[in-house]
Amino acid sequence: MSAAVLSCTLQAKPVYVATTAIVEHPALDAVREGIKEVLNENGYSGDNLKFTFESAQGQPVIAAQVARKMVGDEPDVIVAIATPSAQAAVSASKTIPVVFSVVTDPIGAKVVSSLTQPGGNVTGLSDMIDAKQQLVLLKEFVPHLTTVGVPYNPGETNSVSIINALKVAARNMGITIIESPAPKSSDVMIAAKQLVGKADVIYCPTDNTIISALESVIKVGIDAQIPVFASDTDSVERGAIAAIGHDHHQLGRQTGEIVVRILKGEKPGTIDVQTAQGTDLYINTKMAGLMGVDVPASLLSRATKIIK
The missing domain is CATH 3.40.50.2300 (Response regulator)
Structure with missing residues (x-):
């Protein structure tokens, strides 16, 4: 050659x-x-x-x-x-x-x-999320917020880090973080149901196990009238009420x-x-209605995207 x-x-x-x-x-x-x-x-x-x-x-x-x-x-x-x-x-x-x-x-x-x-x-x-920013958003939607339920996979290091960051931020805001472990995607609905009656809202972090079975959490939110939020904007199009994220x-x-x-x-x-650069606010007004939440006009005016 x-x-x-x-x-x-x-x-x-x-x-x-x-x-x-x-x-x-x-x-x-x-x-x-x-x-x-x-x-x-x-x-x-x-x-x-x-x-x-x-x-x-x-x-x-x-x-x-x-x-x-x-x-x-x-x-x-x-x-x-x-x-x-x-x-x-x-x-x-x-x-x-x-x-x-x-x-x-x-x-x-x-x-x-x-x-x-x-x-x-x-x-x-x-x-990595800004944990305080996440909790501030939840309080804007639910002013009486005192407890946040977080389903997560304790086997995911990223999720453990998010839980710890949320706890630190919550401590200065009068909020209690309630953990609900879901080691497998088949455990996600059970983890969400365990938060009913204990948490004012359910917050889904960027946990791959939870996000892969998000529809299970959304169903619990609608059935039990407990608002579901996320830190992943793609999850809002799938049924979470809102997320501020990338x-x-x-x-x-x-x-x-x-x-x-x-x-x-x-x-x-x-x-x-x-x-990560950039932070967007996504709001799903239809899901807010299905979960019994009124969306403040101030949030709608700030939203990057509104899903109806």
Whole structure:
């Protein structure tokens, strides 16, 4: 083979980006779509890009299997969406660049030891919420609020971090956080029902187990007339009354920009972990009515999107 032919062959090799997520639901799907969109905009598309995706189906054990398989496939970059998948990818590879996305507490999850110049082969994007901002919003909807019920999976490090942040913020606001564990998606409805009569509202954090079974929580909210809120704006279109949070498609685009920097030669360990940008307020007026909540005009005037 001549040098010219060899050069063309090497240039024709597509960039290989392997993506994985702990589970498929609209928010995480939007992250993946945003990543691919940015890759396409930067010339990685068609024959120039091999872009794969595998879901761990909500199972950390499968996440570990997927990560090991991806390492064996030797992609240029592994993109791991959500905390359990990020933990699995980081454990599986110490050499292939790993970019995590929507990991709430990267240090607590032990995917990096520092948010600044993390070193090694890992960097990514954190979507940690502003816990006080979340609780202030709930009080605007329910002024008499004193108790907030939070269904969550205690096996998700990100959810434990959110619970702790909510407790700290609630302490200074006269609010009590009531935890309701749901280790599996099949436990979500039971966890929601256990909050009826105990909590003034149900708040669904960015917990993949809860969000994947959100409709179960919404049903409990309607049946028991207990308002359901979320920290994930995509959940409002699925039935939560409101959420103040990030546009997950935009978070995917932020993640995609990091991936592009690595494909162009930057070392992941030299790239600071990014924080989610932008905060939108989504309100579902129909669901508010079904759960017995009057939406203040002041909130409607501030809403980024109103779903009727």
